[in-house]
Structures are given as C-alpha cells and as structure tokens.
Amino acid sequence: MSSLKKTDQCEQSGVYKSTSNRREGGHAISIVGYDDSKNALIIRNRWGVDWGENGFSYIDYKDKSGFGNQTWLFEVPAMNSVISMESPLDRDFISGAFSLKSTNNISSAAKVRYTVVRADQSVVATYVDDEKASSASLDTLSMTDGKYQIRVEVLDRNDRTLAQSTHQYFYVVNSEPELNIALNIAGIDSAKELSGRIELEVSAKTSSVP
Known part of the structure; x- marks a missing residue:
C-alpha cells in the first residue's frame, strides 16, 4: 500500500x-x-x-x-475443538499442592484427563476429572525436583479421546534454596598499594535450578 x-x-x-x-x-x-x-x-x-x-x-x-x-x-479456520491449559502455564515453576486447571469448548465432553510425565516420557501420574469441572489436584511433594510435561485430553462417556491439548512443560521446585558464601583472604598481598590490590575475594554458590 x-x-x-x-x-x-x-x-x-x-x-x-x-x-x-x-x-x-x-x-x-x-x-x-x-x-x-x-x-x-x-x-x-x-x-x-x-x-x-x-x-x-x-x-x-x-x-x-x-x-x-x-x-x-x-x-484462519474455525476452531471447533479448543483445549486451553490455565494452570500451570507453559514453563511455570510450581511447588507443594498444586491445582491443575483447563477449559474447553467441547459440548460432548464428559471427562478431562491430565497426564503428567517426566522428561524421559515415563508417566508420573494420571488424574481424571469426571465432573467436568476441568480441575484436579497435583501433589508435587511426592515428586523429585525437575522438568515435567503435562497433557490434557477431553473424553466422552465411553472414555474415547475427543481432543488433546498441545504438550506443555513445567518445573517442580520443592527443595529449599541455598546460598553459600566463602571469603578468601589468603591471596591478599598487604605490601601492594591499596588502590591496586585485591582486598577481598568472595565466591558464591547457589542451589541449582532444574
């Protein structure tokens, strides 16, 4: 134009x-x-x-x-079957007792199934909500810290899959964060001028994030 x-x-x-x-x-x-x-x-x-x-x-x-x-x-074609994961969001960090939530626009839906898998694709837990509330509780305290994947499926009354969401990832972090600080004064040369010498060396180490 x-x-x-x-x-x-x-x-x-x-x-x-x-x-x-x-x-x-x-x-x-x-x-x-x-x-x-x-x-x-x-x-x-x-x-x-x-x-x-x-x-x-x-x-x-x-x-x-x-x-x-x-x-x-x-x-853009019309989207007849839409599943949206509301909690956790993609690449969220979660801990403790956590509520899984999703929404969908499928009128014939009878159940919603959540499947949580590890990075190696082994299944950790499966939750089925048969009241169409589209929510379930996930206890992350029984899980090791790390990266997980979640899938959401909408089922009919015969447990047949009507639609499936895209895969999303989240991180479980339940361990207490640690911060260690070490002071090293052995390498300080007091004979050098103050403006040109290392007066204090500090090294810090934190707990790893999965």
Missing part, C-alpha cells in the same frame, strides 16, 4: 482517500474487514493506538492509490 501523504485527504467520516494519484514509499498495513455503510475497507496500521481510531482507520473502496505489488491473504 502506498504511504499516506500530506496531499491526501481524510474525510470527516474517517475514510482515507488519495487525491494525488501517486504511489510513494513502501508502507504496509493490514486489511481486517469492511464497512459497506462507509463504502470502505477497515485497516489496521502499525503506528500504535494513538493513530486513527485506536490504531484502525478506513480506506475508500475506490481509492485512487490502489494496492501495492505484494498482497497476502491469511485465512
């Missing part, structure tokens, strides 16, 4: 229409809809919400400036 120029006009209705009939620059915008009442396309610019109407504006159907040489169309 050609750049908006000072010689162009924007009507009181907020519809942009070129009056110069020239193409300049290489600015890009997104066409996100249309409004027949304004005879205009709805566009989204990339100059923030302070531009136009919260970042959006209109371009007249018959705008003289036309469109650039490169135009792309992106079509």
Whole structure:
C-alpha cells in the first residue's frame, strides 16, 4: 500500500482517500474487514493506538492509490475443538499442592484427563476429572525436583479421546534454596598499594535450578 501523504485527504467520516494519484514509499498495513455503510475497507496500521481510531482507520473502496505489488491473504479456520491449559502455564515453576486447571469448548465432553510425565516420557501420574469441572489436584511433594510435561485430553462417556491439548512443560521446585558464601583472604598481598590490590575475594554458590 502506498504511504499516506500530506496531499491526501481524510474525510470527516474517517475514510482515507488519495487525491494525488501517486504511489510513494513502501508502507504496509493490514486489511481486517469492511464497512459497506462507509463504502470502505477497515485497516489496521502499525503506528500504535494513538493513530486513527485506536490504531484502525478506513480506506475508500475506490481509492485512487490502489494496492501495492505484494498482497497476502491469511485465512484462519474455525476452531471447533479448543483445549486451553490455565494452570500451570507453559514453563511455570510450581511447588507443594498444586491445582491443575483447563477449559474447553467441547459440548460432548464428559471427562478431562491430565497426564503428567517426566522428561524421559515415563508417566508420573494420571488424574481424571469426571465432573467436568476441568480441575484436579497435583501433589508435587511426592515428586523429585525437575522438568515435567503435562497433557490434557477431553473424553466422552465411553472414555474415547475427543481432543488433546498441545504438550506443555513445567518445573517442580520443592527443595529449599541455598546460598553459600566463602571469603578468601589468603591471596591478599598487604605490601601492594591499596588502590591496586585485591582486598577481598568472595565466591558464591547457589542451589541449582532444574
């Protein structure tokens, strides 16, 4: 799309229409809809919400400036089966008794099954919620600290899988953090000038994070 120029006009209705009939620059915008009442396309610019109407504006159907040489169309298909993991979030750090939560839009869902596996894919625990509350309790105190993966499946009344979420990871950290500080004064040379010598050496060691 050609750049908006000072010689162009924007009507009181907020519809942009070129009056110069020239193409300049290489600015890009997104066409996100249309409004027949304004005879205009709805566009989204990339100059923030302070531009136009919260970042959006209109371009007249018959705008003289036309469109650039490169135009792309992106079509997003309707999502009939959606599972969303709400807790834990991907790569969360959790500890103690933790509540697993998810949501889905599958009307025929009867159960929700959570499967927790280790990094080597061995199953740690499986929880089945048969009340469609989409939540379960996970006791991480019985698990070693480290990285885990969680899968969520929506089941029908016959325990058949209707949909499955993408895999997410989380980290269990129940051990108390440690910080050790060691002072080393053996290597200090008191004969050197104070401004040029090492007066104190400190080394710190913390507990590892999985």
